[in-house]
Amino acid sequence: MTERKTESRERILSALAAYFKTRYRFSSVIARALAEDVLRLIWILSPDSLEEGQILRYVVKNTEPPGKLLRDCQFVLAKLTLHTSEDVEYRKCNGLKELKLRVIQRITQEAIAQGGSLSQEDIADLLFLDRRTVVDYIKELESRGVQIITRAKFPLLFNQTVDKTQMIKMFLEGLDEAEIASRTYLSENLVRRYVEEFLRTGLFYRRGITASAIATVTGIDLKLVEEYVELYNYLSSTQMASYIHKFFSFYEDPAFLKILKDKEQFSSF
The missing domain is CATH 1.10.286 (GTP Cyclohydrolase I; Chain A, domain 1)
Known part of the structure; x- marks a missing residue:
């Protein structure tokens, strides 16, 4: 920023x-x-609002397995930051190659946070590089201890069990994404994605909107929406109920409900 x-x-x-x-x-x-x-x-x-230096690009959903034909894959619209004003000074101090490495790290994290993942070919296309160079750049970043998650690697990340219940509990209790990430050993962007998807699902679900409609409006995978709804109902039946109520009740104000209604766009249903 x-x-x-x-x-x-x-x-x-x-x-x-x-x-x-x-x-x-x-x-x-x-x-x-x-x-x-x-x-x-x-x-x-308003996840589609753009700032200077950002683009919108359809990327493969991170639920799609590697190797699946692109024509058979589902896509999500991701907001990617190719350029910021800080990048200009960063290039002056560190050179063009280091800037490319910086952008690769940034856009792969942004894609993951928005439910998608970039392939090596995506990165090459966005940064005007050949694929071999992208492979070398990713290896160099990883040699520095920087985790770069591309489409081919994303399913491996989920071989570990993600305890969404504990994650959302910590968020409702006041921990921020960085603190949750450090306690769960997940990336901060991944934690942020789960939290924001849970919030988006909860805001609509509290209005009596069905899981399938929520999935259509938000672009979140239906299975994930159903999982978030189940999690919402579970937490609402425990001692976390007061946290749930306090957190969401603020957004029950008529002004916010009008915003929700404007964003739903159910006219095509």
């Missing part, structure tokens, strides 16, 4: 926090947390 965008985001956060503090007499800490949640919600409901 550029310095200008960071300053703009901070101004928005400060304005929202001041509003919540004045309007509802919340403490500064709670007001700030709610402001952060609002910006998170905006991102969740």
Whole structure:
């Protein structure tokens, strides 16, 4: 995120926090947390909004096995950051090759976080490189201890068991994605993806929308939606019920429900 965008985001956060503090007499800490949640919600409901240097690209869903013909695969629309203002200075200091390595790490993480995965061919196409060079660059990054997950490697990541219940519990209890990642030994981007998919599913499910409709609207795989719905119901029947209620009830405000309704686009159903 550029310095200008960071300053703009901070101004928005400060304005929202001041509003919540004045309007509802919340403490500064709670007001700030709610402001952060609002910006998170905006991102969740508007995942296709683009910043300078970003593109939208259809990539293979990360549930598709490697080797499957592309024409038979499902795709998701991913927002990828090919260029930021910081990249200019980074290239001046480190050279073009290091910049390419930086971008490879960034866009592969972004694709994973949005439910897709990039192939080596995708990376070559996006960065105007030949595939052999991409292979060499990935090997170099991995030799430095940087994990690069491409389409071929993604299924191997899920040979390990991912405890989504524990992950969501930790999030509802106030841990951020970085803390959850360190405790679960998963990547922060993967944790963020699960959290955001759970939130998107929960927001619609609380309105009585079916799992199949949620999958259609959000682009989340139906099996995952059903898993998130089951997780929501389970947590709602435990001592986590109060956490669930407190977290989601803020977004039951009519203004937020209008945003949800505008995003649903059920007219084609």
